[in-house]
Amino acid sequence: MAAYVREHHPEVWLSVSATTRRPRPGEVDGVHYHFVDDAQFDRMAAAGELLEWAVVHGRARYGTPRAPVERALDxxxxxxxxxxxxGARQVRRxxxxxxxxxxxxxTWDELVRRLVGRGTEDAQEREARLATARVELASAQEFDAVVLNDDVRRAAEELVSLMRSPVPEAKRD
Known part of the structure; x- marks a missing residue:
């Protein structure tokens, strides 16, 4: 979906996360992720350079560099x-x-089909990702809106429309 937003909505700034995992084939440093080693990630986290960060799927760390987000918003x-x-819980704070x-x-079956169809994870990694997905799906009510990702174009357009909407009164209190 990010690729669709990037192509069709250049007015939307897309964050590029930092990660300690290795690049997958075709991924470009600075475009898909900022690939960093553990020491660099530790330094970024300790210096407060990350808006949020977490260990994902019990393996690699991912985080959102703070300065580029603040520049875009400013x-x-x-x-x-x-x-x-x-990460969403940290950013909410x-x-x-x-x-x-x-x-x-x-659907759950479609989520599994998409994950298996990517072919980028082994069976153990897929199980870790599915376990994470179960927890995340159970937490959807913590969010302000839910967008069904049934069609990339439609879902991306709905997301961008939500981003353009005025902030609801309840969020201003």
Whole structure:
């Protein structure tokens, strides 16, 4: 979905997360992720350079560099962060006025089909990701809106529309 937003909505700024995992084939440093080693990630976290960070699927660490997000928001651009449940909870504490949107799969079976179809994880990694997905799906009510990811174009357009909407009164209190 991020690729669709990037191509069709250049006004939306997309965050690029830092991660300690190795790049997958075709991934480009600085475009898909900022690939960093453990020492660099530790330094970033200790210096407060990450808006949020977490260990994901019990393996690699992922985090959102703070400065680029703040620059985008200061420039008046809508900012899109692709983060997990742990990250959303952290960002909610520091940016409670942000809009939190949960991207939901059409069905559990479709989520499994998509994960297996990618072919980028072994069986153990798939099971870890599915366990994480169960927890995240059970937490969807913590978000301000849920977008059903049944069609990339439709879901991305709905997400961008939500981002353009005025902040609801309840979020301003």
């Amino acid at each position: 420039a008046g651009r809508p900012a899109l962060l692709e983060i997990d449940l742990q 520091t940016m409670p006025d942000a809009l939190f949107v949960f991207l939901a799969p059409p």
